[in-house]
Amino acid sequence: MDSTRLRKDPVTHRWVVISPDRAELPLPGLPARPAGLPPEACPFCPGNEAKTGPEIHVERAPGSPANGRGWWVRVVADRYPILHIEGGLEKSAEGMYDSMNAIGAHEILVETPEHDRHWAFLEVLQIERVLRACQQRSLDLRNDVRFRHFIWVKNHGLATSLVHHPHSHIVVIPFVPRAIEEELKGFGDYARWKERCILCDMVKEEQSLGLRVILKEGGVLVFAPFAPRFPYESWIVPTAHAHDFGATPPGILRELARALQGTLLRLRQVLDDPPYSLVLHASPLGEFAREDYHWHLELVPRLQRLGLEWGTGIYINPVPPEVAAERLREAPA
Numbered sequence: 001m002d003s004t005r006l007r008k009d010p011v012t013h014r015w016v017v018i019s020p021d022r023a024e025l026p027l028p029g030l031p032a033r034p035a036g037l038p039p040e041a042c043p044f045c046p047g048n049e050a051k052t053g054p055e056i057h058v059e060r061a062p063g064s065p066a067n068g069r070g071w072w073v074r075v076v077a078d079r080y081p082i083l084h085i086e087g088g089l090e091k092s093a094e095g096m097y098d099s100m101n102a103i104g105a106h107e108i109l110v111e112t113p114e115h116d117r118h119w120a121f122l123e124v125l126q127i128e129r130v131l132r133a134c135q136q137r138s139l140d141l142r143n144d145v146r147f148r149h150f151i152w153v154k155n156h157g158l159a160t161s162l163v164h165h166p167h168s169h170i171v172v173i174p175f176v177p178r179a180i181e182e183e184l185k186g187f188g189d190y191a192r193w194k195e196r197c198i199l200c201d202m203v204k205e206e207q208s209l210g211l212r213v214i215l216k217e218g219g220v221l222v223f224a225p226f227a228p229r230f231p232y233e234s235w236i237v238p239t240a241h242a243h244d245f246g247a248t249p250p251g252i253l254r255e256l257a258r259a260l261q262g263t264l265l266r267l268r269q270v271l272d273d274p275p276y277s278l279v280l281h282a283s284p285l286g287e288f289a290r291e292d293y294h295w296h297l298e299l300v301p302r303l304q305r306l307g308l309e310w311g312t313g314i315y316i317n318p319v320p321p322e323v324a325a326e327r328l329r330e331a332p333a
């Protein structure tokens with residue numbers, strides 16, 4: 001395990017270079033991000049509700065006024081949406097080139113009233129509220145037949161936003177993203193060959209081997225995948241087969257909240273509060289839903305890249321997943 005190996009991800013068949021020979025550089029995070037808006041100017045702080053559009057979804061203390069203080073989580077429309085909710089798809093072709101209208105929804109999930117509270121230090125109850133809000137939005141947005149896919153992305157510590165207040169993005173789009181298409185193909189091929197789900201099989205395999213397991217909370221397993229693209233990449237997976245995140249029962253949402261808190265605390269210990277992205281991978285919606293898919297979250301620390309990845313799609317990872325999992329598993333949390 002000390003020499004460089006090529007490893008193939010069983011779902012996507014993507015090869016990655018696991019290269020522990022490369023001096024394990026200290027893996028610095030991305031350059032420091034600029035200072036964010038202070039709480040007085042922050043559109044997501046309590047008291048500043050008028051700086052955003054009206055609440056699309058909210059969990060708030062009983063009796064507190066809509067669009068005022070007293071909320072725990074709230075969802076509002078993004079002020080600078082990349083997609084617009086009105087209009088038809090209007091697909092068109094120019095010769096061999098296809099295009100369509102940029103319709104979709106782009107919403108912001110404000111995850112806590114507290115401006116400086118890191119996710120790793122949110123209470124489990126609060127993380128559960130965030131996950132529940134995400135689930136509720138997915139159930140509502142799927143009613144629009146123009147949309148094929150629901151995305152939830154949380155970025156932490158990246159220089160992409162002036163607003164540092166904890167929030168995540170909810171996006172629905174009229175196409176299935178490429179990363180999900182690749183996984184769908186992998187799930188489909190494996191199911192045709194073995195008549196089983198590949199992620200269910202991976203969950204069993206990882207639990208029996210143990211060396212890449214980071215933690216388990218009830219029906220949710222967190223492990224470092226066999227062929228991770230990035231150092232300390234982890235997958236957070238319900239152990240029972242389920243394609244539809246919208247149908248997740250409350251008990252699993254609670255275990256998921258615990259699993260996320262445990263993983264983020266450990267990541268913070270091991271890598272000194274790195275920037276990261278957390279992304280939901282779920283089945284497409286409506287008639288495009290695929291019961292052979294198995295939903296999961298992918299957590300990727302955003303450490304500096306080594307140079308070859310851009311443009312080639314070849315990933316070089318200096319930290320073998322067995323090493324990453326051991327460090328995370330044993331970190332104090």
Ligand SMILES: [Zn+2]
Nearest residue numbers: 042045115165
């Ligand atoms: Zn704020």
Ligand SMILES: [Zn+2]
Nearest residue numbers: 197200241294
């Ligand atoms: Zn499965």
Ligand SMILES: [Zn+2]
Nearest residue numbers: 183281296298
């Ligand atoms: Zn995935």
